[in-house]
Amino acid sequence: MGAADSEATVVLGGSGFLGAHAVSMALRRADIDHPVVSVSRGPGEGPLFGRHRSQPHFERADARDPDALLAALEGWRPARVINCLALARGADCEEDPLLASLLNAQVPGLLARWCGRNGARLVHVSTDLVFGDAPPPAPGGFREQDAPAPISAYGATKAAGERAVLAACPRAIVVRLPLLYGASGGRELGASDSFLGAVERGDVPRLFSDEWRTPLLVEDAASALLELAWGAGSGLLHVGGPDRVSRIQLGLALLIARGLEPGDAEARVSAARRADAALDPPRPEDTSLDSSRARVVLRTRLRGLREGAARACAP
Numbered sequence: 353m354g355a356a357d358s359e360a361t362v363v364l365g366g367s368g369f370l371g372a373h374a375v376s377m378a379l380r381r382a383d384i385d386h387p388v389v390s391v392s393r394g395p396g397e398g399p400l401f402g403r404h405r406s407q408p409h410f411e412r413a414d415a416r417d418p419d420a421l422l423a424a425l426e427g428w429r430p431a432r433v434i435n436c437l438a439l440a441r442g443a444d445c446e447e448d449p450l451l452a453s454l455l456n457a458q459v460p461g462l463l464a465r466w467c468g469r470n471g472a473r474l475v476h477v478s479t480d481l482v483f484g485d486a487p488p489p490a491p492g493g494f495r496e497q498d499a500p501a502p503i504s505a506y507g508a509t510k511a512a513g514e515r516a517v518l519a520a521c522p523r524a525i526v527v528r529l530p531l532l533y534g535a536s537g538g539r540e541l542g543a544s545d546s547f548l549g550a551v552e553r554g555d556v557p558r559l560f561s562d563e564w565r566t567p568l569l570v571e572d573a574a575s576a577l578l579e580l581a582w583g584a585g586s587g588l589l590h591v592g593g594p595d596r597v598s599r600i601q602l603g604l605a606l607l608i609a610r611g612l613e614p615g616d617a618e619a620r621v622s623a624a625r626r627a628d629a630a631l632d633p634p635r636p637e638d639t640s641l642d643s644s645r646a647r648v649v650l651r652t653r654l655r656g657l658r659e660g661a662a663r664a665c666a667p
């Protein structure tokens with residue numbers, strides 16, 4: 353087994369919603385001798401959040417040609433790889449399941465093989481949507497040892513990606529994240545910016561009172577990924593928020609954090625129940641994660657919804 357030649361940190365999917373935060377967080381940890389490399393298909397490079405002493409290096413590579421991605425890794429021979437690259441929208445996965453399988457399952461397996469052979473630390477990002485066929489078996493949410501049971505192409509390909517990563521590189525860590533919210537640099541990505549943008553345009557979004565998640569501020573997710581990239585530990589880890597809330601509770605918390613009175617916030621959304629709607633692609637009713645292990649192993653504090661919403665809505 354080789355050892356990584358450089359101290360570089362490579363963030364695959366560095367232009368995306370989560371990836372841009374991971375790149376920003378990596379810049380805060382790294383110094384001039386520790387380059388941070390953001391890889392995506394381009395042309396957008398993704399925003400940076402916070403203050404940094406250095407800039408990331410940008411590499412363009414299209415993962416539909418996995419050799420191009422591996423060539424970027426060969427070029428940098430990084431010490432750490434954080435994989436935020438994915439076909440991450442459910443509708444896109446249903447529309448093109450082959451591409452979803454390539455990007456969400458086969459490419460992660462190839463990356464893991466490269467990291468295993470070259471002694472690079474791999475942090476691979478997965479999702480709570482590997483669950484959903486049935487509610488969590490315990491009230492605290494799904495635990496790492498619960499068997500995945502996805503109900504969508506997105507969830508199924510991400511579950512296949514987890515298996516491929518851990519088979520090819522048992523020292524890798526696979527982080528299952530929940531619904532993420534927080535700043536997207538004006539791009540209306542993630543659960544809060546897309547929702548708040550719609551409300552600002554005068555839409556009245558329909559939000560379910562009987563769909564349950566453990567949402568997490570995207571910055572806390574990125575911070576956890578970076579901590580794990582510099583740390584030890586392998587296998588599966590659930591990194592969800594501490595509050596189990598319905599979609600409408602999340603929406604109302606965001607509007608109140610924006611400064612609306614509770615009554616005004618309620619008037620800006622349309623409360624619904626899942627039975628009232630045809631959900632296409634299918635969405636699980638409850639994918640709450642039990643993140644008690646993460647709370648023990650991580651120094652990163654996983655903020656609750658009230659504090660996270662205030663941060664997400666900060667000017």
Ligand SMILES: NC(=O)c1ccc[n+]([C@@H]2O[C@H](COP(=O)([O-])OP(=O)(O)OC[C@H]3O[C@@H](n4cnc5c(N)ncnc54)[C@H](OP(=O)(O)O)[C@@H]3O)[C@@H](O)[C@H]2O)c1
Binds near residue numbers: 367477532
């Ligand atoms: N957002 C959430 O609420 C959430 C929740 C749980 C888990 N996750 C997981 O978190 C990770 C990141 O999700 P996200 O929401 O940040 O997704 P995103 O905003 O759609 O970002 C996806 C990233 O992948 C890159 N990418 C896609 N196709 C590519 C290709 N063919 N070649 C090279 N790069 C490609 C994109 O770059 P280009 O734009 O240049 O193509 C982008 O940088 C995913 O693994 C997702 O499953 C997200």
